[in-house]
Amino acid sequence: MSDSEVQEKLLQDSYQEKFSSRERGIRRHLSLVFVVNLALFAFSIAIIFGSFITSNKNDRLNWQIKEVDFYSPILDKVDLHPTLKEMEGSLFDDSHSVYRGDPGPDVDAAWERVSAKGAEVVMMHRSDISKVGKDPASVVQAPESWGFGPDAIPVQVDVFHQIHCLNELRKEMHYQYYYGDSPRTALHDAHKKHCLHILLQNLMCQGNVDVITHDWVETTARPYADFNILHQCRDFEALLDWQQQNKLENVRERFNSMAVPEGVVRLPFSTTTEMTNSTSV
Numbered sequence: 001m002s003d004s005e006v007q008e009k010l011l012q013d014s015y016q017e018k019f020s021s022r023e024r025g026i027r028r029h030l031s032l033v034f035v036v037n038l039a040l041f042a043f044s045i046a047i048i049f050g051s052f053i054t055s056n057k058n059d060r061l062n063w064q065i066k067e068v069d070f071y072s073p074i075l076d077k078v079d080l081h082p083t084l085k086e087m088e089g090s091l092f093d094d095s096h097s098v099y100r101g102d103p104g105p106d107v108d109a110a111w112e113r114v115s116a117k118g119a120e121v122v123m124m125h126r127s128d129i130s131k132v133g134k135d136p137a138s139v140v141q142a143p144e145s146w147g148f149g150p151d152a153i154p155v156q157v158d159v160f161h162q163i164h165c166l167n168e169l170r171k172e173m174h175y176q177y178y179y180g181d182s183p184r185t186a187l188h189d190a191h192k193k194h195c196l197h198i199l200l201q202n203l204m205c206q207g208n209v210d211v212i213t214h215d216w217v218e219t220t221a222r223p224y225a226d227f228n229i230l231h232q233c234r235d236f237e238a239l240l241d242w243q244q245q246n247k248l249e250n251v252r253e254r255f256n257s258m259a260v261p262e263g264v265v266r267l268p269f270s271t272t273t274e275m276t277n278s279t280s281v
Helices: 003-059 105-114 158-173 175-179 186-206 236-245 251-257
Strands: 083-086 121-125 152-156 213-215 224-226 230-233
Touching: 105 158, 105 236, 152 158, 158 175, 158 186, 158 236
Parallel strands: none
Antiparallel strands: 083 230, 121 152, 213 224
């Protein structure tokens, strides 16, 4: 091979090597562009999907509460709209709240209103019973003569029972006013102990971790707890309004007139205390 042929061969090899190197570079660049575009596309899809899920979740009634609470059909019926509220935590000043007042008609009426006295029971559909952890075969069913159909179940909303229990303990502070000279009975004491335990269990269950700070105040040389703290509160008045609008009328008369249906599952009573024709409301 002549020198010119050798030189031409070297030039061709050099050109092919440069072309191959450039081609490889272009391919790497195109691959990188493809990967980046694919990542951006996937990220965009994730953002759109996440926004769709969040939007749908935020559109659900009481979605914040449903994220943490056990199932309740009430959460699909009334907007509890959690908002910040400052507690009134003074030690000696009773002027800010009727609920701290001495016994009397106005105070009793206020407590009876927030405990939904006379409106304790509302109706639930049978399909919701298993969702709240109860056996549809053993719960009391409303007679069709009440006009609610064949699958209506009378129920109570727990918060109103809790307030009823708190009111019972309040009355115990003023025993003479509410009970006069009536002697304590086993049923009376059992009721109060039941209420005390119910409230304790609920407080422990909720486990509120909001923070109480301390202030320097004029009346003491020691740090003084500031109980006027912020809580995230549900709209209790909205719930109370819904309860009143959906209450079962004449509940005591209805319950007292009910007869145990044939073939119904009857659960064992949990104490030896005998109670005749009593109701839980």
